[in-house]
Amino acid sequence: MSKDEQANEINSFIDYVECVVEFQNSNQLLTKDQAVEIEQKLATAGAMVAQDPTKANESAHEAYFTLMGYLNGGKKRSRYLYLYGVHIWAYLIGLSILLLVIIVGQWVSFSIFQDVRADVIAWAGLGGCACSIYFLRKSIYKYQLSKYYAIYWFAYPIAGMIFGLALATAFAAGFLSLQAKPTYAVYAVIAFLAGMFQEWVVGTLQDIANSIHAPKKP
Numbered sequence: 001m002s003k004d005e006q007a008n009e010i011n012s013f014i015d016y017v018e019c020v021v022e023f024q025n026s027n028q029l030l031t032k033d034q035a036v037e038i039e040q041k042l043a044t045a046g047a048m049v050a051q052d053p054t055k056a057n058e059s060a061h062e063a064y065f066t067l068m069g070y071l072n073g074g075k076k077r078s079r080y081l082y083l084y085g086v087h088i089w090a091y092l093i094g095l096s097i098l099l100l101v102i103i104v105g106q107w108v109s110f111s112i113f114q115d116v117r118a119d120v121i122a123w124a125g126l127g128g129c130a131c132s133i134y135f136l137r138k139s140i141y142k143y144q145l146s147k148y149y150a151i152y153w154f155a156y157p158i159a160g161m162i163f164g165l166a167l168a169t170a171f172a173a174g175f176l177s178l179q180a181k182p183t184y185a186v187y188a189v190i191a192f193l194a195g196m197f198q199e200w201v202v203g204t205l206q207d208i209a210n211s212i213h214a215p216k217k218p
Contacts, residue, residue, distance in 0.1 A: 006053045014042050014049075014060050020143045021067060027146055029082060034070050038063050071143065082147040084140055088154070092136070095157055096129045114172045116165075117184060120191040124164020127195030128157030160195030167194040 018039070025035040045059035071083060080086045099122040102108060108118035132153045139145040168187045182190070 003053060006057075007049050010049050010053055010057050010060055011046070013057075013064075014046055017060065017064050017067060018042055023144045023146070024067075024071060027082060027148075029078060030067075030070055038067050038070075041066065083143070083145065085136055085145050085150070085153075088132075088136055088150055091154060092129050092133050092157070096126060096133075099123075099125045099129070113169050115182065115184070116168050116172045116187055120168045120187050121161045121165050123188045124168075124191040124195035125157045125161040127164060127192040128160025128198070131160070131196045132156045156198075157195070160198050163198040164191035164194040167191065 021030065021035050021038050021042075024030045025032065030038075041059060041063035045056045045063060048056035048059060072079060102122045103119050103126075106119070108122070110118055112118045136145070136153055168191045171182055171187070171190060
């Protein structure tokens with residue numbers, strides 16, 4: 001690894017640690033004094049990158065270890081809830097199991113609109129849970145799980161149920177069409193993907209609508 005590549009890697013690591021410090025300070029898992037202490041160590045590391053990358057790397061990791069010590073040394077309740085999101089994991093896993101039981105047990109296999117069965121709601125909810133679990137894991141891995149954003153992970157699967165049912169119904173009603181008549185499996189896949197990618201789908205549809213008829217600027 002060249003000196004420039006090493007410097008870029010160290011600077012990227014310093015930027016990452018700074019982001020975590022700022023995030024967790026706003027998340028109230030770091031006090032102001034703790035955040036300032038770590039920021040000072042990062043500033044020292046940043047100043048040494050050009051002259052002595054090895055010492056800069058050591059200083060940056062010292063700041064990181066101090067950060068981890070503060071985050072993992074706090075109250076267990078705050079750490080479990082706001083650093084690792086235990087309550088969100090419990091909700092998402094519990095809801096996923098419930099929805100799977102509903103599907104496998106065929107508890108709601110009756111038709112609600114033409115060939116659309118009620119259990120497409122469960123498929124859509126599973127899609128929402130899958131998406132939430134993926135991004136929740138990513139947020140925890142990066143130490144950027146916001147306790148103020150937790151409601152989003154609770155609401156996303158529920159919104160996915162509504163959106164998945166609406167999209168499946170739209171296909172059944174002919175507002176959206178396929179080359180062949182959809183089967184139960186097709187409706188289930190549509191609902192699952194709609195629940196998983198609802199935010200992307202809504203954003204895409206909005207972009208398409210804006211490209212067709214651009215909104216007037218105030």
